Amino acid sequence: MVKEFNGFNLVAHNCLINANVDWGNVSEARRLFDEMPERNEVSWTVLISGLLRCGRVDEAMWYFGRNPFQNVFLWTATISGLVHNGLSYEAMGVFVKMLASGVAPNDVTFTSVVRACGDLGDFGLGKSVLVLIVKFGFEDKLSVSNSLVSFNLKLGNIDLARRIFNRMEERDVVSWTAILDMYVDTGDLIEARRIFDEMPERNEISWSVMISRYSQGGYSKEAVSLFHEMIQCGFIPNTSCYSSVISALASLKALQEGKNIHGHVLKIGMDRDIFIFCSLVDLYCKSGNTKDGRLVFDSILEKNVVCWNSMVTGYSLNGQLAEAKELFNQIPNKNNISWNSLITGYIETENFDRAFETFNEMILSGEQSNKSTFSSVLKACASLVSLEKGEYMHAKVVKLGFQNDVFMGTALVDMYAKTGHIESSRKVFNGMLIKNEIAWTAMIQGLAENGFAEESLSLFEEMERTSTITPNDLILLSVFFACSHCGLVDKGLFYFNSMEKVYGIKPSERHYTSVVDMLSRAGRISEAEMFITDMPFEPEVNAWAALLSGCKTYGNEKLAEKIAKKLSELAETKSGGYVLLSNIYASSGRWLDVSNIRKMMQEKGVKKSRGCSWIEVRNRIHLFLSQDDSHAQSSEIGEVLKLLNSEMVIL
DNA sequence: GTAGGGTTAG
Incomplete structure (x- = not known):
């Protein structure tokens, strides 16, 4: 029996309010509600939850305070709405009032309340709620168990989460997705993929978890291919999948495929999603196309700080610091990522003064510097070889409690090494709790380049013995450098020969040059010559230079002359060739040749x-x-x- | 009225 009044229908009116909220017409929904001569509990629920969904918390709470009805739906809608708006503390307050009012919570109430505990990061609170869940008899409800699994994962109680999951009699796609996310969070992407492949049921969210984590973890290719697989399996990607895959394509600089997806996104009408658009800005900028990036950026109607940051980063990455700075100044609500982006831009373009200036402004503005800030600024100290600044930053890092971070440690190791304070470098390195590949690289390289060849080599051997890290191309370069400088030619050759076979790294031009240098320094000139002619690609100019310097040290005039000729040919094509050649002439006192080369360079407009x-x-x-x-x-x-x-006095 | 997912900086 439908209740009629004034020619209106109460149920239809409630539906109309709901529809207006869905269409984003909140003011109209309010007007309809306010003008109703009679309202039931559904009217109140629809309006309050609608206002909360649109983020209009104050208005919602105003109505909530005036609502005459007592029912579980209204309480639950209000709690979940507050949680959605990031107001978990307030949500818990409403929950306490609900209990006091005598209305019994149901399973839906508990899922929201548990989520609030998770957002607050309060394990004790969660435990108290669990007591209530058991008291009201909802501990075996699927949705409640799911929320408890997520709660424990969020607080890092992985074992507990796993136990709840294992104990569950019934599991759905949400349970599986949560546990998938657990493996993804612990960084075990291989196990995560196994779970993903074995899940009894998948929906677009499960796919999006896997795709987004591949993308975030730097496994861009995997993210893209999983995205294709998803489409082949007949799933419709949601906005999360699109933003993740575009972000992965940005990392791969796959502009064409990114453009295709851009077109597709516009076609299917996902043209209002800010996440997708931030990734698109990133895509165009990372592919070197800041103009198109800017077009996308300008087309975003409601910009948030993330898309501003994407655009500033885009300009920074492409060396357009004037544009970056101008845009940065316009950001209405800067966060520390905005500052970091600009600082990084200055550092990449070697504008170190500006970088420090900006860092100081950042501090003065009251913005919190974070680990990223210091990792950038320490890099600047290293490039400037500024120990004083570096030590000052080190002190700040310690003061802020960042010293145990692996990024910080690595940046400090590198800074001290580059400023020649290898003892401090070692001290930081030895104190690091976690050492990753990059940390080892920095230390091995630092030792080698500061002339501590033996120590560098023994650290390399220590790494091989005590860690699971496999050497990368930079570590091996340092190893060759060290071998070359302490005359351990055969050891160096041994590692060179193991590169591809043992470590699976294809030697680059720089590795070959390093070996030429190693052989030349040891006086094994003919071997070096053979090595250089057998190289699978055109040798670097530096390789010839290394050989030439060996010839001079060991008095091989004939070969030296041949190489000098070769070098002058190379100078025609390679930009660094002239400079090198002129240096070589200068070091052997052939000043006429030097001045000839300088003249030639001027004529040809070669910049030195x-x-x-x-x-x-x-x-x-x-x-x-x-x-x-x-x-x-x-x-x-x-x-x-x-x-x-x-x-x-000349002695 | 509910639980699971996304964008930017090192």
């Missing part, structure tokens, strides 16, 4: 990067370029230099 050095005095970097006296005190410095020269 200028010689450059700097010192740090009282926390300021003083930069000096060759043939340039723009330093403010250059004339005084020149005078002092003259004085020092006159005082020098």
Whole structure:
């Protein structure tokens, strides 16, 4: 029996309110509700949950306070709505009031309440709720068990989550997806994939979990191929899948395929999803196309801070720092990622002064610097060889409690190594709780480049003995460098020969050059010559230079002449060739040849990067370029230099 | 009225 009043129908009216909320017409929904001569509990529930769904919390709570009805639906709708708006604390408050009012919670109430406990990260609270769940008899409800599994996963109680999962009599796609996410979270993507393949049922969310985690974990190719598989299996990808796969394509710089998906997304009308659009901005920018990235960015109607950051990063990555800075200034609600993006951009373009300036501004603005900030800024200290700044940053890292982070440790190891303080470097390295491949690389490389060849090699051997890490191309380069500098040629050759067979790494030009250097330094000139001619690709200019320097040390005039000729041919095509050749002539006192080459370079318009050095005095970097006296005190410095020269005694 | 998923920086 439908109740009629004033020619209106109460049930139909409630439906109309709901429909208006769904269409985003919240004001109309409110008007309809306010003008109703009579309302039942459904009217109140529909309006309040609708307002909460649209994020209009204050209005919703205003109505909630005036609602005359007592029923579990209304309480539950309000609790879940608050949780959805990130107001878990308030949600728990409503739950407590609900219990006090005498209305009994049901299974749906508990799923929301457990989620609130998870969002609050409060294990004790969760345990108290569990007591209530048992008291009301919902512990075996599938949805409640699922929420308990997720709660424990979120708080890191993996064993407990697993136990609840194993104890469940009934499992659905949600349970399986939660447990899949557990393996994904612990970084065991292989086990995660096994679970995924064996799941009795999959929906688009299970697919999206697997795809997004492949994408986030840097397994871009796997993400893309799983996406294709998903479509072949007849599933319709949701927005999450699209944003993840676009992000993976961005990492792969697969512009064409990304464009195809862009077109498809527009066609099916997913053109309002901010996640997809952030990834699209990233796609175009990572492929070097900031213009199109900007077009996509400008087309986003309601920009959030993430898409602003994507665009700033895009400009930064492509060296367009002026554009990056301009856009950065316009961000209405910057977060620390915005700052980090700009700082990284300055560092990548070697604008270290600007990087530090921006870092200081960041601190002054009250923005929290995080681990990423320091990992960038420490890199800048390393590039500037600025120990003073580096130590200052180290102190800040310790003060903020970041010192046990593997990224921090690695950045510090590298900074101390690059500034020549290998002892501090070792100290940081030894104190690191977790050492990954990059940390080992930094330390082995640091030792080798600071002349501690034996130590570098023994650390490499220690890594092989004590860790599961397999050497990468950079580590091997350092190993060759070390072998070369302590005359362990045969050892170096042994590792070179193991590269492909044992470690599965194809030697690059730089590895070959390193071996040429190793042989030349040891005086095994003919072997070096043979090696260079047998290389599978065109040798680097540096390889010839290494051989030439060996010839000179060991007095092989004939070969030296041949190489010099070869080098002058190469100089025609390779940009660094002229510079190298002129240096070689200079070192053997052939000044006429040197000046000829310089002339040739000028005529051909070849740019030589200028010689450059700097010192740090009282926390300021003083930069000096060759043939340039723009330093403010250059004339005084020149005078002092003259004085020092006159005082020098030639022995 | 419910539980599981997504975008940016190192």
